[in-house]
Amino acid sequence: MKRTTKIVLAAMAVALVPCLAQAQDNEKSMAVKGGIQVKGWMGKVDAKEATAGLSVDSAKFVTMGPGMHATTGPAITYWNPSMKGTGDYVVKASFSEREYMAINSHPHAYGIVMAGNDMGTDTESYLYCAAYGNGNFIVRGFGPAPFQMNGPRGGTDPAVNKAEAKGKPVTQEIAMAVKGDKVSCIINGKEVASYSKAELVAAGKLKSTDGVVGFRMGHNTDAHIANFSIGKP
Numbered sequence: 083m084k085r086t087t088k089i090v091l092a093a094m095a096v097a098l099v100p101c102l103a104q105a106q107d108n109e110k111s112m113a114v115k116g117g118i119q120v121k122g123w124m125g126k127v128d129a130k131e132a133t134a135g136l137s138v139d140s141a142k143f144v145t146m147g148p149g150m151h152a153t154t155g156p157a158i159t160y161w162n163p164s165m166k167g168t169g170d171y172v173v174k175a176s177f178s179e180r181e182y183m184a185i186n187s188h189p190h191a192y193g194i195v196m197a198g199n200d201m202g203t204d205t206e207s208y209l210y211c212a213a214y215g216n217g218n219f220i221v222r223g224f225g226p227a228p229f230q231m232n233g234p235r236g237g238t239d240p241a242v243n244k245a246e247a248k249g250k251p252v253t254q255e256i257a258m259a260v261k262g263d264k265v266s267c268i269i270n271g272k273e274v275a276s277y278s279k280a281e282l283v284a285a286g287k288l289k290s291t292d293g294v295v296g297f298r299m300g301h302n303t304d305a306h307i308a309n310f311s312i313g314k315p
Contacts, residue, residue: 109187111301114155116142123162123296126202131156131301141299149308152192152299153185159208161198161296165312167260173295174257174268175310179303182215182245182252189214190300191236196258196265197223197282198294207289209282210298211267211275215245215252221267221275225287232275241272259315260291 111131117139118125125138134156141155152160167173177192193212200206209223209231220236223229245252257268265282267275282288295312299305 109302111136111140111154111156112185113140114142114153115139116144116153118160119144120150122164123160124202125158125160126206127156127158131158146306147308149306150310151304151306152297153304154299154301157299157301159195159201159210159296159298161195161201161208161294163201163294165296166292166294167196167312168292170259170261170315171312172257172259172315173310173312174255175297176253176255176308177213177297178251178253178306178308179215179245180251180306181249181304183248184304186302189216189218190303191218191220192299192303192305193219193254193256193297194258195296195298196260196293197288197291198296199289199292200226201294207287208293209258209265209288211256211258211269212298212300213242213254213256213269215243215254217242217244219267219269219274221277223282223287225289227286229287231277231281237275239269239272239274241270241274243270261315265291 136156141158142153191212191214195210198208205226207225211221213219217238218236221231255270259266265277266273
């Protein structure tokens with residue numbers, strides 16, 4: 083009897099995972115006033131956000147202290163056309179949620195964008211590595227349709243920092259690097275994922291590993307971005 087109960091409960095838990103994931107994916111994006119207020123930067127919301135009537139003006143992106151601050155709104159990608167990586171390079175920044183999940187009901191991701199080409203158009207392509215404040219991370223891209231490099235729900239790694247609780251601060255140092263044939267996602271100093279160029283520069287994925295850089299913010303997310311830079315690995 084006890085064994086039967088355990089089997090039933092396990093089956094229910096497995097069945098519940100897709101439902102929870104769908105509920106999270108279907109969370110409505112709120113609108114935030116402000117738009118892009120950082121000189122030289124551009125942005126584009128995801129297609130489904132645009133279909134819902136949201137735009138870059140539905141999120142707030144401002145200069146704050148020595149860094150920048152983004153509050154969304156729709157899921158959005160920001161980039162600076164003057165910042166481009168070629169050959170071997172590394173792009174990095176720190177992302178801080180001063181209050182974990184301050185404006186959402188479950189963890190949302192934020193991270194680094196690289197290899198951006200035709201940005202802002204229907205044929206744009208880019209790759210990003212983003213972290214959640216619960217220890218998860220994702221490596222995904224657009225080419226121009228969305229594609230996933232580490233599965234639909236991402237992965238976990240001890241290097242990814244976890245917030246103590248909702249409302250507590252959490253910071254992630256995130257970098258993406260191209261070196262030789264390898265493209266790496268590095269979080270808090272540890273390489274958590276890597277791919278060959280052949281895995282990334284392919285039909286439906288990237289046009290090149292060269293391209294503009296920036297960062298990616300999930301919907302309904304509030305984070306400070308500091309020490310954003312591009313250089314040699």
